[in-house]
Amino acid sequence: xxxxxxxxxxxxxxxxxxxxxxxxxxxxxxxxxxxxxxxxxxxxxxxxxxxxxxxxxxxxxxxxxxxxxxxxxxxxxxxxxxxxxxxxxxxxxxxxxxxxxxxxxxxxxxxxxxxxxxxxxxxxxxxxxxxxxxxxxxxxxxxxxxxxxxxxxxxxxxxxxxxxxxxxxxxxxxxxxxxxxxxxxxxxxxxxxxxxxxxxxxxxxxxxxxxxxxxxxxxxxxxxxxxxxxxxxxxxxxxxxxxxxxxxxx
Amino acid sequence: xxxxxxxxxxxxxxxxxxxxxxxxxxxxxxxxxxxxxxxxxxxxxxxxxxxxxxxxxxxxxxxxxxxxxxxxxxxxxxxxxxxxxxxxxxxxxxxxxxxxxxxxxxxxxxxxxxxxxxxxxxxxxxxxxxxxxxxxxxxxxxxxxxxxxxxxxxxxxxxxxxxxxxxxxxxxxxxxxxxxxxxxxxxxxxxxxxxxxxxxxxxxxxxxxxxxxxxxxxxxxxxxxxxxxxxxxxxxxxxxxxxxxxxxxxxxxxxxxxxxxxxxxxxxxxxxxxxxxxxxxxxxxxxxxxxxx
Numbered sequence: 001x002x003x004x005x006x007x008x009x010x011x012x013x014x015x016x017x018x019x020x021x022x023x024x025x026x027x028x029x030x031x032x033x034x035x036x037x038x039x040x041x042x043x044x045x046x047x048x049x050x051x052x053x054x055x056x057x058x059x060x061x062x063x064x065x066x067x068x069x070x071x072x073x074x075x076x077x078x079x080x081x082x083x084x085x086x087x088x089x090x091x092x093x094x095x096x097x098x099x100x101x102x103x104x105x106x107x108x109x110x111x112x113x114x115x116x117x118x119x120x121x122x123x124x125x126x127x128x129x130x131x132x133x134x135x136x137x138x139x140x141x142x143x144x145x146x147x148x149x150x151x152x153x154x155x156x157x158x159x160x161x162x163x164x165x166x167x168x169x170x171x172x173x174x175x176x177x178x179x180x181x182x183x184x185x186x187x188x189x190x191x192x193x194x195x196x197x198x199x200x201x202x203x204x205x206x207x208x209x210x211x212x213x214x215x216x217x218x219x220x221x222x223x224x225x226x227x228x229x230x231x232x233x234x235x236x237x238x239x240x241x242x243x244x245x246x247x248x249x250x
Numbered sequence: 251x252x253x254x255x256x257x258x259x260x261x262x263x264x265x266x267x268x269x270x271x272x273x274x275x276x277x278x279x280x281x282x283x284x285x286x287x288x289x290x291x292x293x294x295x296x297x298x299x300x301x302x303x304x305x306x307x308x309x310x311x312x313x314x315x316x317x318x319x320x321x322x323x324x325x326x327x328x329x330x331x332x333x334x335x336x337x338x339x340x341x342x343x344x345x346x347x348x349x350x351x352x353x354x355x356x357x358x359x360x361x362x363x364x365x366x367x368x369x370x371x372x373x374x375x376x377x378x379x380x381x382x383x384x385x386x387x388x389x390x391x392x393x394x395x396x397x398x399x400x401x402x403x404x405x406x407x408x409x410x411x412x413x414x415x416x417x418x419x420x421x422x423x424x425x426x427x428x429x430x431x432x433x434x435x436x437x438x439x440x441x442x443x444x445x446x447x448x449x450x451x452x453x454x455x456x457x458x459x460x461x462x463x464x465x466x467x468x469x470x471x472x473x474x475x476x477x478x479x480x481x482x483x484x485x486x487x488x489x490x491x492x493x494x495x496x497x498x499x500x501x502x503x504x505x506x507x508x509x510x511x512x513x514x515x516x517x518x519x520x521x522x523x524x525x526x527x528x529x530x531x532x533x534x535x536x537x538x539x540x541x542x543x
Contacts, residue, residue, distance in 0.1 A: 058450055079454075087452035097447035101465050110461060111451035156447075163451060 007036030016066035026052040028222035041209040044219035050202040054169045058089040071166040090160030094172040096152045098144040105140040130158040150181030170201040316500030330422025335429025360427035373492045377416035417489040436467035476533040
């Protein structure tokens with residue numbers, strides 16, 4: 001994946017600090033820039049602030065300090081701004097969070113109609129195309145509870161992709177899955193990366209990071225420890241802390 | 251003896267059952283001998299149903315009419331109760347402090363006043379003003395016979411309409427406070443991930459509530475909501491104090507003119523019980539059907 005043509009800056013987080021009410025400093029002067037088409041994998045021990053960082057990018061968490069710019073728009077506290085930025089940022093959760101009272105098709109249609117103001121017919125066309133691509137077309141009228149974890153997560157990815165976001169965030173998308181279902185979800189993510197989707201991926205799947213990632217960011221205690229191209233990150237990490245971490249998980 | 255859900259009676263159970271039986275016999279004896287009450291059950295049926303001498307058709311009489319009014323009252327009261335309750339339940343889970351306070355104030359106010367006092371306050375202070383402003387009675391009276399009949403069938407005849415509507419609103423306001431708590435619990439029962447997922451997709455709060463949160467909340471709280479409807483039926487008896495001719499009011503009227511105290515109240519008890527129990531069974535069926543889904 002090296003030598004990929006990189007475009008405009010899509011995500012620019014600058015000097016983010018986030019302290020939880022409990023007093024824990026989850027993000028400590030953290031900065032990161034992601035360009036269009038890039039796949040950035042965020043790794044680090046649990047409690048490093050990886051998920052918190054992703055959640056700050058679409059305003060699910062408020063930052064205490066620092067600025068976030070998504071596709072040229074500064075994230076602020078106004079409702080309209082947040083809603084607009086959230087439509088440009090797709091998010092995939094560890095727990096899928098599909099809407100259990102709606103079928104797979106309705107799950108994917110809903111935001112297109114409600115937020116993107118598409119007609120129901122147009123939305124369904126997009127939905128069916130996506131379902132076809134991820135191999136779930138036959139599950140369009142099934143309810144989430146009738147699907148396996150892997151199928152649910154694929155549908156959840158489709159739901160976010162259907163909004164045609166500028167960037168997709170994956171918050172440990174495979175951590176809640178049984179091992180045999182991890183592969184099918186990673187396949188879908190690989191497909192997205194191949195299509196040029198800008199992606200920020202928090203994961204423990206180092207194989208995926210190596211194969212699909214352009215850059216790897218290593219975080220610890222809310223700080224950036226190392227940020228570099230995939231190949232050198234795994235073979236020749238600069239920081240001692242990164243070396244220790246890699247030796248523990250590889 | 252059957253296995254599984256078989257009935258097993260221990261010595262203690264038998265003792266308790268015998269004691270209860272003995273108490274029942276004693277009570278019957280007191281009524282029969284001690285009070286020397288003269289039972290006249292044969293007088294009751296004609297207050298349930300009577301034969302119209304002019305047309306020769308059977309028509310419901312006071313008690314049955316009272317039961318129908320109770321049912322009409324309960325069904326109509328369920329509407330404002332659900333609307334007010336949903337609104338107040340939403341306010342109580344709102345992010346805005348004034349809204350939360352407003353919802354909380356309503357629920358606490360209603361739950362800490364005796365319903366009887368609430369009926370009087372609402373009837374004498376509020377409904378007079380509201381009804382006068384609406385001028386409803388006059389409007390109904392001057393409308394066509396068909397409209398009048400429809401109103402009489404679905405709510406109350408024109409001369410009693412304003413009282414009926416006051417009763418509906420009072421009852422709705424009262425039950426709304428309890429429904430608000432049920433709705434609040436329902437909203438709380440929806441997983442946090444549902445809020446986050448819809449938020450992340452760019453939904454407005456209204457869109458989140460309408461399409462994601464409330465549909466799930468309501469399917470979670472359907473059984474307690476249906477249970478609250480049974481409470482509405484039971485609580486509807488309180489509006490008898492403002493002369494709405496529902497079952498309890500009819501019973502009191504009838505008792506005053508016939509002195510059939512025991513017969514009438516036993517009959518009314520059975521009528522309320524059958525109505526409530528029927529609804530209860532329906533709720534149970536609903537619950538078990540939902541569990542299957």
